[in-house]
Amino acid sequence: MSSSRDVTSRLRQTIWNGSLPLEIRLHKGDCRTYDDSDPYLIQYPRLSYLGLLIHRLRAFFSNKLIYPDVDVTDLWLEHEGVPLKWHYPLGLLYDLYSGNEPAYPNDATSSKVDTAADDQVNLPWRLTVHFSDYPVEHLVKLDADGKHLYDMFINSAKEADYLRNGTGRTVMSLSKEDSTQLWDSVQQHDFSLFGPINQKLLNPQGVNLRHIPxxxxxxxxxxxxxxxxxxxxxxxxxxxxxxxxxxxxxxxxxxxxxxxxxxxxxxxxxxxxxxxxxxxxxxxxxxxxxxxxxxxxxxxxxxxxxxxxxxxxxxxxx
CATH class of the missing domain: 3.10.20.90 (Phosphatidylinositol 3-kinase Catalytic Subunit; Chain A, domain 1)
Known part of the structure; x- marks a missing residue:
């Protein structure tokens, strides 16, 4: 049993450490030098949310913007014309829109594995940041304090909790300190903060797992x-x-x-x-x-x- 827990812990840590290299360029329509601006480069966690980058992107591109006083809430990201939803984790967005071959199980044919390896030359994943023409019909607009992103995350966590346990009380009954720690772990991408709260959510005492979210x-x-x-x-x-x-x-x-x-x-x-x-x-x-x-x-x-x-x-x- 201890060995099984160790394997689970290692796998969870490996997934937590997964990341993608991003190359984010300013859209030429927002750039005062048209398309002559340096890209923002970052190795970003697969599990995290692009909405947590908005202040860093605003600061990085501020001296290249046509309108330097544009609000951070006007910022949005797209890949090849697709607006990227703030409440979708980066890894999901990449799996859906990058067009790259996924990794295959060990028993897959060698040709498929080779193809997946070859497609990695398409990294970093190239995104475009906009500061105008916000697609309000496709994206929820974020606020500067991150409250909207927090609300979307917590609502999703409550829905998952309800499916797992038949009630949303596990998330709702978290102490103020635990709730703060959970959101801090997301913002800081800190596994040492996330792990203890996640264990409470996945293994509430006296509750049997009912459904898989x-x-x-x-x-x-x-x-x-x-x-x-x-x-x-x-x-x-x-x-x-x-x-x-x-x-x-x-x-x-x-x-x-x-x-x-x-x-x-x-x-x-x-x-x-x-x-x-x-x-x-x-x-x-x-x-x-x-x-x-x-x-x-x-x-x-x-x-x-x-x-x-x-x-x-x-x-x-x-």
Missing amino acids: IKLYLPHATSSSKADAAAKSKDKAPGSLRVVQALVTPALSSRQPQTVGTALNQIIPSLFPSRRSPLLAQAVLHGAVLPLASSVEDLLRVAAYMDGWMHIAVIMMA
Whole structure:
């Protein structure tokens, strides 16, 4: 049992340490020298939120802005025309929009592994920062004090808590000190602060795990039904997604552990007709293709994002 806990702890720490190199350039429409400005370069945690960078970006680009007194709340980021949602963790945004091949399990074919390795030359991930023309129809606007980002994070954590335990009381009953520590751990990306609070949330005394908080993110191009096609035609937002949720229990009715394959087959059988092999699409979490035989409960313990959700990108196979 101790060995199992050690493995879980090491995996969680490894995921926590995951990061991506970013190259953020100022949009030429906001640059007083058109496009002659240095990029902002940073190695940023996969689990963190781009909204925590707004003050640093404002300070870095201030001497290049056409209107230097522009408010920090007018800042927004995009990748190839896609506005990046503040409440999506960086790792999820990258898995959805970068176009890079994810990492494959050890039993994947060598050609796939080689392809994934080759695609890493596309790093750093290139983003564009804007200080005008805020896309209010696609993005919630942040405030300078970070309260909106905090509210979005806490609401997501409450929703995950409700699914896990059938009640949101675990998050709601955190002491003021614990709540502050949780948000500090997110802002500072400090595992020593996050770990103790996360343990309280995942393992409340006297409560059995009821459901696994899973969100699936599907590009609208993967929609196959007439209803989905109609929704797609109405939604002209670049990079628009269909977000799918369902009640996923830790075990099947047969008392066998719920796996990634059984859960995906239950939620979107049109894309995952097999419970054992990915035939049409792959489930990607933290940049890696999930083995369909993986236990969803085990994954929750080691691979949930900081808000308690497993945010899984569904990527169509070539």
